[in-house]
Amino acid sequence: MLGSPCVIFRMSGSLSIRGSEIAKGSFLLEQGLKMYIQDPYHKDLNPQGIVNLGTSENKICFDILRERLTRPDMHYLEPGMLAYNDPRGIKSFREEIARFLTDYGHAPTSLNPEHVIVMSGCCAIICALSTVICNPGDGFLIPTPYYGGINAYTALYSGLQPVHVPLYSKVGEGESYSFQLTTQKLEAAMQKGKEQGIQIRALILINPQNPLGQIYPAQLLKECLEFGHRYNLHVIIDEIYMLSVFNNTSFTSVLSFHDVPDPERTHFIWGPGKDFAMSGFRVGMLYTRNEQVCSAMSRLAFFHQCPGPIQYMLTQLLSDRDWLENVFFPTNKQRLKDSWKMLVTGLRGLGIPVLKHSAGLYVWADLRKFLKSQTFEAEMELWRKLTAGKLYIAPGKAFDCYEPGWFRLIFSVSSDVLQLGLQRLRKLLKETPEQTLEIQYQIQETNFSKIKPLPIM
Amino acid sequence: MLGSPCVIFRMSGSLSIRGSEIAKGSFLLEQGLKMYIQDPYHKDLNPQGIVNLGTSENKICFDILRERLTRPDMHYLEPGMLAYNDPRGIKSFREEIARFLTDYGHAPTSLNPEHVIVMSGCCAIICALSTVICNPGDGFLIPTPYYGGINAYTALYSGLQPVHVPLYSKVGEGESYSFQLTTQKLEAAMQKGKEQGIQIRALILINPQNPLGQIYPAQLLKECLEFGHRYNLHVIIDEIYMLSVFNNTSFTSVLSFHDVPDPERTHFIWGPGKDFAMSGFRVGMLYTRNEQVCSAMSRLAFFHQCPGPIQYMLTQLLSDRDWLENVFFPTNKQRLKDSWKMLVTGLRGLGIPVLKHSAGLYVWADLRKFLKSQTFEAEMELWRKLTAGKLYIAPGKAFDCYEPGWFRLIFSVSSDVLQLGLQRLRKLLKETPEQTLEIQYQIQETNFSKIKPLPIM
Numbered sequence: 001m002l003g004s005p006c007v008i009f010r011m012s013g014s015l016s017i018r019g020s021e022i023a024k025g026s027f028l029l030e031q032g033l034k035m036y037i038q039d040p041y042h043k044d045l046n047p048q049g050i051v052n053l054g055t056s057e058n059k060i061c062f063d064i065l066r067e068r069l070t071r072p073d074m075h076y077l078e079p080g081m082l083a084y085n086d087p088r089g090i091k092s093f094r095e096e097i098a099r100f101l102t103d104y105g106h107a108p109t110s111l112n113p114e115h116v117i118v119m120s121g122c123c124a125i126i127c128a129l130s131t132v133i134c135n136p137g138d139g140f141l142i143p144t145p146y147y148g149g150i151n152a153y154t155a156l157y158s159g160l161q162p163v164h165v166p167l168y169s170k171v172g173e174g175e176s177y178s179f180q181l182t183t184q185k186l187e188a189a190m191q192k193g194k195e196q197g198i199q200i201r202a203l204i205l206i207n208p209q210n211p212l213g214q215i216y217p218a219q220l221l222k223e224c225l226e227f228g229h230r231y232n233l234h235v236i237i238d239e240i241y242m243l244s245v246f247n248n249t250s251f252t253s254v255l256s257f258h259d260v261p262d263p264e265r266t267h268f269i270w271g272p273g274k275d276f277a278m279s280g281f282r283v284g285m286l287y288t289r290n291e292q293v294c295s296a297m298s299r300l301a302f303f304h305q306c307p308g309p310i311q312y313m314l315t316q317l318l319s320d321r322d323w324l325e326n327v328f329f330p331t332n333k334q335r336l337k338d339s340w341k342m343l344v345t346g347l348r349g350l351g352i353p354v355l356k357h358s359a360g361l362y363v364w365a366d367l368r369k370f371l372k373s374q375t376f377e378a379e380m381e382l383w384r385k386l387t388a389g390k391l392y393i394a395p396g397k398a399f400d401c402y403e404p405g406w407f408r409l410i411f412s413v414s415s416d417v418l419q420l421g422l423q424r425l426r427k428l429l430k431e432t433p434e435q436t437l438e439i440q441y442q443i444q445e446t447n448f449s450k451i452k453p454l455p456i457m
Numbered sequence: 458m459l460g461s462p463c464v465i466f467r468m469s470g471s472l473s474i475r476g477s478e479i480a481k482g483s484f485l486l487e488q489g490l491k492m493y494i495q496d497p498y499h500k501d502l503n504p505q506g507i508v509n510l511g512t513s514e515n516k517i518c519f520d521i522l523r524e525r526l527t528r529p530d531m532h533y534l535e536p537g538m539l540a541y542n543d544p545r546g547i548k549s550f551r552e553e554i555a556r557f558l559t560d561y562g563h564a565p566t567s568l569n570p571e572h573v574i575v576m577s578g579c580c581a582i583i584c585a586l587s588t589v590i591c592n593p594g595d596g597f598l599i600p601t602p603y604y605g606g607i608n609a610y611t612a613l614y615s616g617l618q619p620v621h622v623p624l625y626s627k628v629g630e631g632e633s634y635s636f637q638l639t640t641q642k643l644e645a646a647m648q649k650g651k652e653q654g655i656q657i658r659a660l661i662l663i664n665p666q667n668p669l670g671q672i673y674p675a676q677l678l679k680e681c682l683e684f685g686h687r688y689n690l691h692v693i694i695d696e697i698y699m700l701s702v703f704n705n706t707s708f709t710s711v712l713s714f715h716d717v718p719d720p721e722r723t724h725f726i727w728g729p730g731k732d733f734a735m736s737g738f739r740v741g742m743l744y745t746r747n748e749q750v751c752s753a754m755s756r757l758a759f760f761h762q763c764p765g766p767i768q769y770m771l772t773q774l775l776s777d778r779d780w781l782e783n784v785f786f787p788t789n790k791q792r793l794k795d796s797w798k799m800l801v802t803g804l805r806g807l808g809i810p811v812l813k814h815s816a817g818l819y820v821w822a823d824l825r826k827f828l829k830s831q832t833f834e835a836e837m838e839l840w841r842k843l844t845a846g847k848l849y850i851a852p853g854k855a856f857d858c859y860e861p862g863w864f865r866l867i868f869s870v871s872s873d874v875l876q877l878g879l880q881r882l883r884k885l886l887k888e889t890p891e892q893t894l895e896i897q898y899q900i901q902e903t904n905f906s907k908i909k910p911l912p913i914m
Contacts, residue, residue, distance in 0.1 A: 014590065014691070014721050014722055014747055014749060014750065015589055015590060015749050015750065015753060016588070016589060016590055016591050016592045016595070016658075017592055018588065018589070018592065018593075019588065019589030019590055019749070019750075019753045020749075020753075022588075022589060022753040022756050022757060023589070023749055023752040023753035023756065024752075025756070026756070030756075033541060037542065037543055055541060057540055057541060059536065059540065062536045062539065065534075065539065066534050069534055070532055070534055074532075075527055075531075075532060077522075077523050077526055077527055079516065079519045080737070081737050082519060082522065082734065082735045082736070082737045082738065083514055083516065083736060083737045084490060084512060084514060084736050084737060085494065085737060086494055120577050120739075120760070120761060120762055120763075120764075121759075121760070121762060123759050123760055124759075124760045124761070127759075127760045128760075131473070131475065131476065131479075131614065132472055132473060132475070132476030132479060132480070133471065133472060133473055133476055134473050135473045135474055135475065136475075138473070149759075152756070152759070153759070153760075156756065156757060156759075156760075157588065157614045157757070157760070201473075234471070264471050265471055277539065278539045279539070279540060279541050280537070280538050280539045280540045280541060280542060280764060280765035280766075281539065281764050281765070281766070282577075282762045282763065282764045283764075290471055292470055292471060292472050292476070292477075292480055293471065293472065293476070295480040295481075296472060296476045296477075296479040296480035299479050299480065299482070299483070299487075299609070299613065300479060300613060300614070302578075302580050302581075302606075302609070302610070302613075303577070303578070303580055303581045303584045303585075303610075303613075303614070303760070303761060304577060304581070304760060304761060305577055305578060305739045306577075306739065306764070307577075307737060307738050307739045307740075307763070307764060307767045308737035308738070309737075309738070309766075309767070309770075310764045310766070310767065313766075
């Protein structure tokens with residue numbers, strides 16, 4: 001029997017202790033999405049609804065996706081799709097994933113489909129993986145700011161706690177950019193965690209980074225893997241935005257390394273939600289060479305299975321290289337670039353600097369001068385003001401950022417929604433007196449000289 | 458932080474303690490399905506493969522389902538289906554589920570869509586529900602034999618333990634049928650659990666029963682709810698076979714009661730996997746009037762979401778009452794009846810009695826006389842012999858049955874597979890000398906006089 005208790009658990013109403021904890025908690029991005037779902041902006045049906053520039057979704061490729069997903073090959077149905085199957089994913093789907101990741105991750109040798117585990121979303125993968133590699137109460141290192149959902153994904157079932165590696169906008173000595181991760185910072189966080197008596201079992205990296213949009217240089221990635229190996233840590237690399245790279249920046253997937261210091265403790269996560277603009281499909285996947293992890297994940301996969309027809313559709317999609325190379329990827333990249341330009345130009349018009357970055361569906365924007373004081377209370381006050389004005393953008397607090405005043409804004413929405421979002425932002429900030437900041441802007445801004453300005457409504 | 462440890466956890470290889478437990482365990486039905494997936498019988502492609510009469514799936518309605526699921530209305534795609542949505546299920550889907558369950562569960566008043574939670578399969582529902590209402594180490598009462606997957610679903614993430622209510626084939630004093638559940642037996646198990654220091658939080662009932670195929674009389678169901686109320690237990694009623702009732706037997710869903718003793722602790726589970734012959738769709742749902750449970754389940758739903766297109770397809774299916782009433786249900790019922798007759802007639806030809814029952818996709822067959830001794834070792838020996846002979850049927854051990862020698866056989870497969878299964882069973886049992894049993898057959902057998910024999914190959 002798993003998880004025998006050794007403290008006295010009491011019931012809270014009709015829920016268990018953990019049930020009460022689960023029920024009462026919620027993370028900021030979750031609250032934002034919930035607000036939006038209850039009152040979503042629609043040009044005709046709900047023009048006063050919430051404009052959502054807070055939830056990281058790609059909504060600019062629906063037309064080309066619909067064209068592909070409604071072709072006759074997608075309507076095929078065979079008995080196996082309606083029947084129980086391998087909980088870790090149908091074999092033909094795992095084979096196609098292995099081929100796809102071999103190619104797009106630039107793996108030196110073919111990936112093994114037996115090392116692929118499919119689940120209903122990357123959140124399920126992180127939840128299950130953290131359960132099988134960590135004990136309740138264990139910690140994981142994570143550079144902050146980071147996607148705040150991770151906290152819930154590693155806590156609700158698994159009971160883990162994050163140990164932050166704080167990054168700041170100020171470029172430190174010997175560093176070359178804002179929010180730069182270094183192994184020295186990892187070391188410092190590791191020591192701090194130890195001093196607090198936390199057993200640290202894993203390091204989680206999101207690459208391309210969310211919310212920063214930065215890409216980890218290959219050399220830094222290698223150093224992080226070496227660091228993990230030194231401390232016997234599992235290194236989990238979430239590359240869910242790996243194909244949402246624009247501006248011709250090169251991206252190095254961990255899959256491309258000829259060898260890694262500790263293959264048994266190196267785990268790669270990807271899913272089509274962001275890169276294929278289909279978060280509603282609920283598919284995530286793990287690639288790991290650790291047989292024990294595979295076995296344990298295969299069992300937890302019972303609870304996180306993908307429907308047969310969805311696995312089939314994605315098999316068709318991933319294998320259609322002609323469509324991917326000639327239609328989807330070029331169109332998606334161009335649209336991401338255009339939307340990004342529109343947002344950063346618009347923000348510039350409002351005097352809002354944006355961190356230099358080259359991937360993701362978002363920008364990391366510096367609204368510090370609009371805070372009444374440089375505190376998280378003031379950040380939340382600004383956030384509440386914006387949401388009351390029917391604009392949802394995600395505050396830095398949602399990413400456990402250590403500096404108040406940063407916000408993540410999504411640009412992968414239709415241009416009219418983006419323009420409306422900017423309009424609302426302009427209006428709402430106008431009512432907010434700008435503060436004179438004592439702090440100096442230290443961030444590396446996007447080089448605007450290279451951006452052709454786009455009109456703002 | 459949830460689940461803080463207070464014992465020293467050690468790592469086992471690269472897995473956590475719980476990860477190792479998860480990796481090494483497996484339940485018998487899981488092993489059976491795994492064997493089958495690796496070597497499935499196919500008339501042309503793999504005629505020597507395993508015939509699967511062990512996994513409870515309805516495979517006799519694929520033709521009518523395919524016709525419905527490939528109609529043009531199913532190919533519709535809208536942006537919302539590819540986007541994040543309410544984790545507990547898209548509103549329109551929950552509304553349709555509420556209407557459907559109101560009608561087919563004969564609810565006295567309309568069910569509230571806000572009390573519906575959708576997840577990727579009933580196993581996910583049971584896993585999440587047991588987490589939010591029970592603490593690790595807590596126990597739940599369950600009459601045995603019962604579907605063995607429940608043990609894994611309540612243990613892997615949640616850490617619960619079953620407290621059995623043993624039922625036997627011998628009809629006890631004052632009882633009227635084999636394996637009869639009574640509140641006296643519930644009381645006895647409750648006391649035994651208490652004596653063992655187990656904190657019992659819930660009672661789980663599967664109705665129609667799996668593997669027995671029996672239907673709980675309305676009066677017994679009410680008594681069970683009263684019993685649960687008396688002990689402050691959550692009563693979880695899994696009605697996943699509620700529409701797979703044949704032989705004109707009437708079935709009482711808990712949804713049909715005007716009031717229940719403790720609505721806050723009464724939870725109903727259903728999914729289309731069995732009744733709509735689509736286990737591969739991975740959809741399960743909870744109906745509960747407990748707002749706290751709803752809140753907690755909504756959060757865990759992150760990890761168990763159904764894809765937008767699947768929710769849409771099922772909305773179409775559940776709302777097409779014309780097709781349900783005039784095509785699907787009558788065809789399915791007739792085919793279930795025909796297949797059932799074929800199996801029980803075939804078993805009778807082999808001298809194998811079958812428990813009287815009226816629902817489900819299976820029969821509960823008495824193979825006691827084919828055991829070398831009346832032990833579970835002998836039962837497993839027979840099981841291994843059958844599987845070596847490429848016939849998979851599920852042994853009583855898989856259902857924590859207290860009497861060795863019972864097996865569950867599925868009849869909802871194509872007639873050629875069913876006939877081949879019977880052929881293989883005949884051949885394999887022929888090599889097994891029958892034992893003279895000291896025990897008397899006490900079971901209520903199916904009344905064969907009413908069954909028109911069907912030819913056996």
